[in-house]
Amino acid sequence: MTEDMFQILAEDGRAAPDREPKLSASDLQKLYALMATTRAADLKALKLQRQGRMGTFAPSLGHEACQVGSAFALRPQDWVFPYFRDLGTYITLGFPLKNYYLYWMGNEEGMHIPAGLNIFTISVPVGSQLPHAVGCAMAMKYRKEQAAAIAYFGEGATSEGDFNEALNFAGVFKTPNVFVCFNNQYAISTPVRQQTAAKTIAEKAAAFGFTGIRADGNDVLAMYALTLEALEKARSGGGPTLIEAFTYRMGDHTTSDDASRYRAEQEVKDWSQRDPIERFRVYLREKGLWDEAFEAKIQKEAEDLINRAVAEAENTPPPRPEDVFIHTYKEMTPELNRQLTELGDFLKREPR
Numbered sequence: 553m554t555e556d557m558f559q560i561l562a563e564d565g566r567a568a569p570d571r572e573p574k575l576s577a578s579d580l581q582k583l584y585a586l587m588a589t590t591r592a593a594d595l596k597a598l599k600l601q602r603q604g605r606m607g608t609f610a611p612s613l614g615h616e617a618c619q620v621g622s623a624f625a626l627r628p629q630d631w632v633f634p635y636f637r638d639l640g641t642y643i644t645l646g647f648p649l650k651n652y653y654l655y656w657m658g659n660e661e662g663m664h665i666p667a668g669l670n671i672f673t674i675s676v677p678v679g680s681q682l683p684h685a686v687g688c689a690m691a692m693k694y695r696k697e698q699a700a701a702i703a704y705f706g707e708g709a710t711s712e713g714d715f716n717e718a719l720n721f722a723g724v725f726k727t728p729n730v731f732v733c734f735n736n737q738y739a740i741s742t743p744v745r746q747q748t749a750a751k752t753i754a755e756k757a758a759a760f761g762f763t764g765i766r767a768d769g770n771d772v773l774a775m776y777a778l779t780l781e782a783l784e785k786a787r788s789g790g791g792p793t794l795i796e797a798f799t800y801r802m803g804d805h806t807t808s809d810d811a812s813r814y815r816a817e818q819e820v821k822d823w824s825q826r827d828p829i830e831r832f833r834v835y836l837r838e839k840g841l842w843d844e845a846f847e848a849k850i851q852k853e854a855e856d857l858i859n860r861a862v863a864e865a866e867n868t869p870p871p872r873p874e875d876v877f878i879h880t881y882k883e884m885t886p887e888l889n890r891q892l893t894e895l896g897d898f899l900k901r902e903p904r
């Protein structure tokens with residue numbers, strides 16, 4: 553599965569010697585810890601949903617390398633436009649896990665982004681974050697900022713007008729963008745062969761006049777190295793890049809889905825042999841950077857972080873109905889004021 557895509561770590565965990573990125577031992581361990589934390593936090597969310605403590609949830613299982621590897625290449629001045637399957641991206645950037653959980657518990661307060669963190673809210677309307685990312689990059693270009701805007705999306709988004717409009721604009725104006733498509737081969741139940749007749753997602757970039765490259769999305773080093781290069785190119789005026797992370801969605805689309813109704817068991821089994829975390833673990837062990845004690849330590853740290861985040865999220869008061877009116881615009885319009893008063897009168901008549 554490797555010839556037509558960029559790979560550094562082979563499936564047996566061995567690295568191509570001429571391609572290894574310059575990462576310190578502690579950064580390599582950090583990458584692993586971030587992937588392991590992402591997985592643990594993801595599995596916890598699934599359990600919370602099954603226990604009725606969380607709403608519908610979109611799991612990231614199998615996407616840890618493309619999320620963490622790519623996000624690890626970002627600098628604080630870059631802007632990030634994620635979608636609904638981006639837990640590892642948020643975790644890598646230091647977004648509070650409590651907020652992520654809150655959002656999926658149905659509390660929009662969770663998407664209150666801490667000051668200084670250049671990450672946008674989770675985008676659920678498929679592809680809608682792409683024009684935002686290009687607009688942001690245009691602004692950076694006007695201001696001559698040494699920064700890039702990165703957008704994440706699934707291959708299903710490439711059928712949207714938003715994808716084509718955004719990438720066309722990016723190509724024409726050479727905006728400092730990096731587009732990272734997680735091609736996990738399914739958009740809910742639609743397989744990629746029904747999504748597009750193109751052989752790869754990466755080749756779509758040619759029509760917009762810039763480079764597209766297909767990477768092994770289960771190879772954290774490949775994702776890091778390619779994103780780093782694309783970000784540097786974008787920041788230095790070289791224009792946009794499309795990176796296709798070829799991967800597989802190991803879980804259901806969301807907790808409302810049952811993927812066994814449209815995917816063959818064997819296909820899922822085959823992909824479970826290509827687990828991104830196990831592959832990286834073999835690599836680290838060979839380098840003397842992983843052992844059982846290290847694993848136990850990071851699992852304990854992840855567990856503590858997760859337990860704290862769950863407790864904090866569950867202790868957060870639920871949103872108030874009036875928040876819908878208050879937070880729509882910076883200043884409320886007369887019409888919204890009128891509606892808020894009407895709501896107040898209604899709640900007085902029929903208290904909660």
Ligand SMILES: Cc1ncc(C[n+]2csc(CCOP(=O)(O)OP(=O)(O)O)c2C)c(N)n1
Pocket residue numbers: 637676677678679705706707708709710734736738739740801805
């Ligand atoms: C504009 C729009 N149309 C439809 C939906 C319903 N929907 C939610 S996720 C999804 C599939 C997305 O697939 P993909 O972009 O490949 O991302 P993945 O879920 O595989 O990560 C659809 C159709 C939506 N959220 N927004």
